[in-house]
Structure formats: structure tokens, C-alpha cells
Amino acid sequence: xxxxxxxxxxxxxxxxxxxxxxxxxxxxxxxxxxxxxxxxxxxxxxxxxxxxxxxxxxxxxxxxxxxxxxxxxxxxxxxxxxxxxxxxxxxxxxxxxxxxxxxxxxxxxxxxxxxxxxxxxxxxxxxxxxxxxxxxxxxxxxxxxxxxxxxxxxxxxxxxxxxxxxxxxxxxxxxxxxxxxxxxxxxxxxxxxxxxxxxxxxxxxxxxxxxxxxxxxxxxxxxxxxxxxxxxxxxxxxxxxxxxxxxxxxxxxxxxxxxxxxxxxxxxxxxxxxxxxxxxxxxxxxxxxxxxxxxxxxxxxxxxxxxxxxxxxxxxxxxxxxxxxxxxxxxxxxxxxxxxxxxxxxxxxxxxxxxxxxxxxxxxxxxxxxxxxxxxxxxxxxxxxxxxxxxxxxxxxxxxxxxxxxxxxxxxxxxxxxxxxxxxxxxxxxxxxxxxxxxxxxxxxxxxxxxxxxxxxxxxxxxxxxxxxxxxxxxxxxxxxxxxxxxxxxxxxxxxxxxxxxxxxxxxxxxxxxxxxxxxxxxxxxxxxxxxxxxxxxxxxxxxxxxxxxxxxx
Amino acid sequence: xxxxxxxxxxxxxxxxxxxxxxxxxxxxxxxxxxxxxxxxxxxxxxxxxxxxxxxxxxxxxxxxxxxxxxxxxxxxxxxxxxxxxxxxxxxxxxxxxxxxxxxxxxxxxxxxxxxxxxxxxxxxxxxxxxxxxxxxxxxxxxxxxxxxxxxxxxxxxxxxxxxxxxxxxxxxxxxxxxxxxxxxxxxxxxxxxxxxxxxxxxxxxxxxxxxxxxxxxxxxxxxxxxxxxxxxxxxxxxxxxxxxxxxxxxxxxxxxxxxxxxxxxxxxxxxxxxxxxxxxxxxxxxxxxxxxxxxxxxxxxxxx
Numbered sequence: 001x002x003x004x005x006x007x008x009x010x011x012x013x014x015x016x017x018x019x020x021x022x023x024x025x026x027x028x029x030x031x032x033x034x035x036x037x038x039x040x041x042x043x044x045x046x047x048x049x050x051x052x053x054x055x056x057x058x059x060x061x062x063x064x065x066x067x068x069x070x071x072x073x074x075x076x077x078x079x080x081x082x083x084x085x086x087x088x089x090x091x092x093x094x095x096x097x098x099x100x101x102x103x104x105x106x107x108x109x110x111x112x113x114x115x116x117x118x119x120x121x122x123x124x125x126x127x128x129x130x131x132x133x134x135x136x137x138x139x140x141x142x143x144x145x146x147x148x149x150x151x152x153x154x155x156x157x158x159x160x161x162x163x164x165x166x167x168x169x170x171x172x173x174x175x176x177x178x179x180x181x182x183x184x185x186x187x188x189x190x191x192x193x194x195x196x197x198x199x200x201x202x203x204x205x206x207x208x209x210x211x212x213x214x215x216x217x218x219x220x221x222x223x224x225x226x227x228x229x230x231x232x233x234x235x236x237x238x239x240x241x242x243x244x245x246x247x248x249x250x251x252x253x254x255x256x257x258x259x260x261x262x263x264x265x266x267x268x269x270x271x272x273x274x275x276x277x278x279x280x281x282x283x284x285x286x287x288x289x290x291x292x293x294x295x296x297x298x299x300x301x302x303x304x305x306x307x308x309x310x311x312x313x314x315x316x317x318x319x320x321x322x323x324x325x326x327x328x329x330x331x332x333x334x335x336x337x338x339x340x341x342x343x344x345x346x347x348x349x350x351x352x353x354x355x356x357x358x359x360x361x362x363x364x365x366x367x368x369x370x371x372x373x374x375x376x377x378x379x380x381x382x383x384x385x386x387x388x389x390x391x392x393x394x395x396x397x398x399x400x401x402x403x404x405x406x407x408x409x410x411x412x413x414x415x416x417x418x419x420x421x422x423x424x425x426x427x428x429x430x431x432x433x434x435x436x437x438x439x440x441x442x443x444x445x446x447x448x449x450x451x452x453x454x455x456x457x458x459x460x461x462x463x464x465x466x467x468x469x470x471x472x473x474x475x476x477x478x479x480x481x482x483x484x485x486x487x488x489x490x491x492x493x494x495x496x497x498x499x500x501x502x503x504x505x506x507x508x509x510x511x512x513x514x515x516x517x518x519x520x521x522x523x524x525x526x527x528x529x530x531x532x533x534x535x536x537x538x539x540x541x542x543x544x545x546x547x548x549x550x551x552x553x554x
Numbered sequence: 555x556x557x558x559x560x561x562x563x564x565x566x567x568x569x570x571x572x573x574x575x576x577x578x579x580x581x582x583x584x585x586x587x588x589x590x591x592x593x594x595x596x597x598x599x600x601x602x603x604x605x606x607x608x609x610x611x612x613x614x615x616x617x618x619x620x621x622x623x624x625x626x627x628x629x630x631x632x633x634x635x636x637x638x639x640x641x642x643x644x645x646x647x648x649x650x651x652x653x654x655x656x657x658x659x660x661x662x663x664x665x666x667x668x669x670x671x672x673x674x675x676x677x678x679x680x681x682x683x684x685x686x687x688x689x690x691x692x693x694x695x696x697x698x699x700x701x702x703x704x705x706x707x708x709x710x711x712x713x714x715x716x717x718x719x720x721x722x723x724x725x726x727x728x729x730x731x732x733x734x735x736x737x738x739x740x741x742x743x744x745x746x747x748x749x750x751x752x753x754x755x756x757x758x759x760x761x762x763x764x765x766x767x768x769x770x771x772x773x774x775x776x777x778x779x780x781x782x783x784x785x786x787x788x789x790x791x792x793x794x795x796x797x798x799x800x801x802x803x804x805x806x807x808x809x810x811x812x813x814x815x816x817x818x819x820x821x822x823x824x825x826x827x828x829x830x831x832x833x834x835x836x837x838x839x840x841x842x843x844x845x846x847x848x849x850x851x852x853x854x855x856x857x858x
Contacts, residue, residue, distance in 0.1 A: 132644065297678065298646075299647055299650055301649050307653075316643065361685070398641055400635075401640070406628075408627045526710055553607045
């Protein structure tokens with residue numbers, strides 16, 4: 001690497017002043033790496049962008065149909081702005097003068113967090129994760145400057161954020177929202193994404209492995225979200241200034257549809273530049289493959305629990321599963337507070353629509369059923385990523401030493417299946433328990449606990465279908481497993497969210513297993529769909545386990 | 555004498571690429587068998603078929619008397635494997651990986667584990683992501699050597715090791731041979747095979763082209779002989795099995811250089827002796843020459 005860079009630098013030095021020669025050496029090969037990154041992300045990034053645009057557009061369209069006129073906007077804003085747990089979760093409705101002001105309160109801060117998460121994942125994927133696999137070493141030995149991988153990653157991710165923001169703005173304008181507000185909203189998302197791309201760039205230099213870098217940046221993101229939550233929900237407004245400490249809060253401070261403050265975007269841009277410069281400084285200082293945080297020594301012998309494939313699988317899934325469990329517990333704990341508020345503020349027309357969407361129960365039950373449908377999809381996201389770990393273990397070569405022992409393929413696959421399906425069941429139990437307790441308290445109704453646990457349990461069969469689909473794809477179409485299973489998750493999510501709004505035919509919406517899940521607690525429980533969804537799930541799992549035994553392993 | 559490994563007519567295709575093309579391989583119980591060939595010749599594919607990771611498209615494969623595809627689990631209790639490219643879980647320590655793989659195989663001798671860690675100077679408390687390629691390979695090697703098995707399958711086991719560690723590895727393989735363990739050692743490091751192997755099989759483009767002891771294989775090639783003699787030896791050109799490379803004046807005598815088949819050695823020495831030998835050097839063929847003979851005529855295409 002040194003020779004290549006030196007030669008490059010030396011060639012350039014003849015023609016240009018020294019500083020520019022050095023810079024060209026450091027960034028040599030950036031263009032090629034950008035193309036490589038775009039090639040690798042050609043599916044992932046467009047799908048993510050589509051999900052974000054669809055979420056914003058879907059949200060705007062559904063609020064537009066539920067709240068058609070100015071009085072209903074005012075009522076909605078009023079009820080959100082007086083409820084501390086809604087404020088903590090979503091943030092304040094800043095203006096009820098237009099539809100845009102109220103339409104996006106649910107996805108503004110929340111969406112910004114997910115754009116931030118996407119940026120973190122992408123930056124780490126193209127920097128630290130590449131170093132972990134040793135590919136950077138290979139690239140570094142060609143004419144690639146030391147800073148080129150980071151520069152390429154930032155170009156790709158910042159570009160992704162910008163495109164995501166602009167397409168979101170375009171989508172919102174297309175649904176009939178005000179153009180300036182839409183642009184401010186989209187760029188607000190993009191800005192938060194860019195800041196966390198910068199945070200991830202620094203974290204990728206500080207941590208010594210990809211997971212560590214994602215974790216560090218993720219903590220920063222969580223802190224930013226909680227800070228703005230504290231600011232938005234402070235009772236007397238005395239903590240409002242805290243929102244300015246949070247890049248997630250900045251996306252709200254841009255005030256889309258509420259007298260846009262464009263200069264706040266500059267704040268985000270400035271911080272992104274500062275973080276990027278810091279990351280480039282760090283790249284030039286550290287060794288390839290090393291971080292600034294040292295590795296601690298670990299156990300010299302394996303503990304008793306690490307004696308078989310299940311112990312190994314738990315060790316590999318532990319961190320992710322516990323993080324999800326915390327998220328589910330947090331989500332469940334606020335459900336009660338959110339729902340208690342719903343009962344008070346919706347008019348009869350809206351009620352009729354909600355009942356149509358959610359079943360025939362009371363308004364609260366309809367609302368809860370909608371929440372559980374969401375939680376069901378979330379659970380499927382967890383289950384699919386856990387099941388895909390089997391394929392990941394195979395392609396990274398970890399399966400080879402394992403399967404050279406007495407471990408059979410079926411037991412190996414089953415260990416990851418257990419983490420996926422068992423983990424999903426545990427998450428739903430945690431969600432059901434915490435939601436049950438918070439609802440029981442909010443409504444002073446102890447039967448809520450049982451009803452919420454039931455609503456949670458009934459989500460499992462549809463999740464099982466996706467687990468089975470993922471395992472079957474891993475066995476029968478290994479190269480396409482990831483695309484097939486994530487494609488199914490996104491398709492089912494969109495069918496459920498946008499299907500009714502786009503008035504899709506029933507058969508199309510019925511393609512999603514989640515369309516058949518009884519909408520507890522709004523609807524009655526019924527055995528047939530639960531039983532046949534379970535049967536389909538188990539059938540796919542069976543196909544997967546048998547197929548996995550029969551094919552060549554990579 | 556039973557066969558630990560008995561492969562006949564093994565064929566394996568990857569799409570349009572034929573990786574193994576009627577491969578025959580016999581490894582006798584208790585021997586150290588070298589499996590030699592250039593990159594892409596099909597060594598790793600063969601090992602992966604023997605491990606039941608890949609399914610044979612045609613041919614019969616017997617491993618320790620069983621079918622590696624059908625009896626995978628039972629057979630794997632009796633063997634240990636060192637992959638050519640050792641990939642380990644980055645967040646586990648070397649010691650944890652050793653114990654985990656040992657327990658999955660059915661037990662690891664703790665005393666041998668400790669002795670081997672010492673011998674190979676491996677720190678078991680390090681996370682495997684911090685290991686170099688050589689150290690990752692040592693984890694797999696220590697695991698295989700510390701297990702109490704009948705058969706070791708080693709895929710280029712020393713490719714990341716330094717010379718000191720290579721020497722330690724050879725000592726350990728010698729000890730295994732003494733205990734009656736069968737070893738299949740895939741390699742393109744020829745000195746290693748020369749030092750360790752009872753028999754070798756040479757694989758090229760998915761076929762075994764030569765198999766036998768090194769002594770037997772030397773019969774198949776020629777020894778280079780250089781002799782300084784007083785006068786031009788008579789009848790050299792007529793001798794079957796001898797090819798004269800050069801006869802030229804050297805000092806006040808004659809220098810003769812020729813290539814000779816093993817069977818013609820005796821006759822050659824008699825003729826040379828008749829011409830008054832002053833100095834004689836004879837170089838046995840190295841495995842490099844064996845290789846050259848098999849690969850020099852056609853360029854070797856490397857298939858992944």
C-alpha cells in the first residue's frame with residue numbers, strides 16, 4: 001500500500017503543489033470504491049428509500065382521510081400536545097393551520113431516527129465491516145489511498161440521504177401537501193441521516209469491530225432521540241432548549257409546514273462536516289484493522305453453556321435479542337398511556353373508519369388491534385434477521401469447522417431456528433406482558449393483561465410463516481434467501497399499510513399472512529386462520545430443514 | 555490392510571465447471587498421505603466431499619468404512635478437520651472456540667490441549683478477530699491434534715505458519731503416525747510432503763495423475779548425474795534409459811552431464827568407471843521436478 005500511494009503521490013508531485021499531491025494520494029481510488037459500493041447496495045438502498053417514501057406518503061394519505069378538515073386538525077393537535085407520552089414518543093404538533101402540519105407528526109422524529117439508523121448501518125458496512133473481513137487490506141494494496149474507503153462510504157451515504165429526502169419531499173407534494181413544507185420535511189430527515197453518517201464514520205475509527213461501531217453510533221442515536229423526547233414532553237416547556245442538543249430534534253426545529261426555519265439545516269450540515277473531518281483525521285492516525293478502543297482479553301476456556309450448537313447460537317444472537325427485548329418492553333410500557341388518550345378525542349366519522357380498519361370492537365380495541373398488527377410486523381423483522389443468520393454463518397465459513405464435528409446440519413439449522421422463532425415468541429410475550437400491565441393500569445381494568453397477552457400470542461403464526469419462508473429460501477435458493485425474505489417482509493408491510501388506501505383487491509391483500517391474523521382485541525379470536533397459518537409456517541420449516549440437509553454447502 | 559479413504563471415479567460439477575473429473579484416491583489406515591497439487595486442482599473440493607459438505611455427482615466415496623454423505627455425524631466423531639481458510643466467530647476467544655468444537659466432536663483431551671497451546675504459542679484468551687491468519691489456523695490445528703480421533707483431514711495446514719511452528723507441526727504429525735492415526739495432508743508445499751508423507755497422490759485438474767511412495771515416484775523420473783572423467787566414455791549414447799545432456803572438456807579431462815532412469819543407473823556407473831571417474835554428483839529428483847513434469851507441458855488453468 002505504501003509503495004502504491006507513494007508512487008501515486010510522487011507522480012502527482014511533479015505536476016502540482018505538495019499539499020494537493022498528498023491529498024490525491026490519500027483519496028486515490030475513491031471513485032472506483034464509490035462504484036463498488038453502489039454495486040453492492042443496488043438492491044438494499046433503493047428498497048430502503050422506497051420504504052421511507054412509502055411510509056411518509058402512506059402516513060400523510062391516511063391522516064388526510066381520517067382528519068379531513070381544519071377543526072379535526074385542531075382537535076388532533078390539541079390532543080397530541082397535551083399528552084406527555086405522545087409528546088415523548090412523536091414530538092409536538094407545531095401548527096394545525098394546514099394538513100401538512102398535523103399529517104406527519106407520527107413519522108417526523110421517528111422517521112428521522114430510522115434514517116439515522118440506515119446511515120449508520122451503511123457507513124459501518126462500507127468502512128469497519130470491510131476492514132473486519134480483510135477486504136480493505138486487499139484494496140489497500142492496490143492504488144487506493146488510506147482515506148479513500150471512508151470518503152467513498154460518506155459520498156454514497158450522504159448521497160443516499162439526500163436522494164431519500166428529496167424523493168420523500170416529492171412524494172409528499174404528490175399527495176397534495178405544501179411544497180416548501182414537504183421539502184423542509186424531507187431535508188430534515190436527510191440532515192439527521194447525514195449527521196449520524198458522520199457519527200458512524202467517527203465510531204468506525206474508534207471501535208475495533210463493526211458491531212462495536214454500530215453499537216457506539218446507535219447509542220448516540222438513542223441518546224439524541226431521548227433528549228428530544230425529554231424536551232418535547234417537559235410539562236412547562238422549561239426543557240425545550242434540550243431539543244437543540246439533539247440532531248433528531250433539529251429535524252423538528254426546521255419546522256416543516258409551520259414557518260420553515262431553513263438555517264437549522266445548515267447546523268446539521270456543519271456538524272456533519274466537523275464529524276467527517278474528525279473521522280478523516282483518525283483514519284490517518286490509526287493502523288488498518290485496529291481501533292482506538294483496545295480489545296479486552298476473554299475467557300481461556302469455554303463456559304459450561306457453550307458446549308453445543310444451542311449455546312453457540314445463543315451467544316451469537318444474544319446481543320441483538322436483548323436489544324430487541326428492551327425495545328419491546330419500552331414499547332409495551334407506553335401503549336397504555338397512548339391508548340388511554342385515544343378514547344377522548346376522535347369524532348364519530350373517524351370512529352366509523354377506524355372500526356372499519358380495525359374490526360368491530362370499541363375504539364380502544366380497534367386502536368390496540370392496529371398497534372398489535374404493527375408489533376407483529378416488527379417481530380417478523382426480528383425473526384427474519386435471526387433466521388438469516390444461518391445463511392450468514394454458512395457464507396462466512398463458520399459452518400465448515402462446525403459441520404466437520406459430529407454436529408448434523410439439521411441440528412445446526414434448528415439452533416438458529418430456535419433463536420428466531422423462540423426469540424420472536426419471547427419478544428411477543430414481553431410486549432404482551434408490558435402492554436397488558438400498562439393498559440391494565442391506564443384503564444384500571446385487570447382483564448387487559450390477559451387480553452393483551454392473547455393479542456400478542458395470536459401474532460406468532462404469521463411470524464412463523466416468515467420464519468419458514470426464510471428457512472426454506474435458505475435451503476432451496478440460498479443466494480436469494482436474503483432478497484426473498486426481506487422482500488416478503490417489505491411487501492407484506494406495504495400490503496397492510498397501503499393496500500386499503502390504494503383500494504387493492506382483497507386477494508392481493510390476502511397474500512400477506514398478517515391479513516389473516518385475527519385482529520385482537522377488536523375482533524374475536526378464531527382458530528381456523530391461526531391453525532392454518534401455523535400449519536403453513538411449520539410446513540415451510542419442514543421443507544427448509546429437509547432441503548438444507550440435501551444441498552451442497554458453500 | 556484396510557483403507558481409511560477409498561474414492562473411485564469421483565465427479566463433482568459446479569454449474570458448467572467440472573471440479574472433480576473421475577478422481578481416484580486410496581488412503582491406507584495408519585499412513586500419512588500427501589495430497590499434492592496446484593491451486594484449483596480440486597484438493598479442497600475433494601476434502602469437502604469427504605466431509606459430506608458437498609454431494610458427489612458420480613463415483614463412490616468410502617470414508618472409515620462409511621458413506622460421508624449419509625453417515626456424516628457418526629463418521630465425524632472419528633475424524634478431525636483443519637480447513638485451509640479458517641474462519642472463526644470474531645467475538646469468541648480462541649479457547650472458547652477450541653472447547654466448543656471439541657465438545658461438539660465428543661471430547662477434547664485437556665492435558666493435550668494445554669500442551670499444544672504451549673507448543674504452538676497460542677494465547678487462548680484473545681478474541682479470534684485479533685488473531686492473524688496463522689493464529690486462526692493454530693486454533694484449528696490445536697483442536698484437531700488434541701482430539702482423540704482415527705483420521706485427520708488437513709487442508710494446507712501450515713500455509714500461515716512460520717518455520718518454527720511448521721517444525722512443531724511436523725513433530726506432532728510424526729507423533730500421530732506413531733499412534734497409528736491416519737492423516738490426509740493436502741498441500742502445495744513440497745518440502746512438507748517430502749518430510750512427512752508415506753505416500754502421495756498428485757492431483758491435477760480434478761484427477762489423480764500419480765500415486766505411490768516417494769521412492770516409487772522417483773522411479774518415474776530421472777536423476778541428474780554430472781561426472782568428471784579422464785576420457786570420453788564409450789557406449790554412452792547407446793545405453794537405454796540414459797539421455798546425455800552434454801559432453802565437454804573440463805580442465806584436463808571431460809565433464810559428462812546426463813539424465814538417467816533409475817533402472818539404468820548400474821550400467822551407467824560401469825561405463826563411467828571405465829572412463830576413469832574423478833568426481834561424481836548425482837541429484838535425486840525433488841517433488842518440484844515431479845510437479846514440473848506433470849504441469850510443464852500445459853499451462854495450468856486455475857478454477858475457483
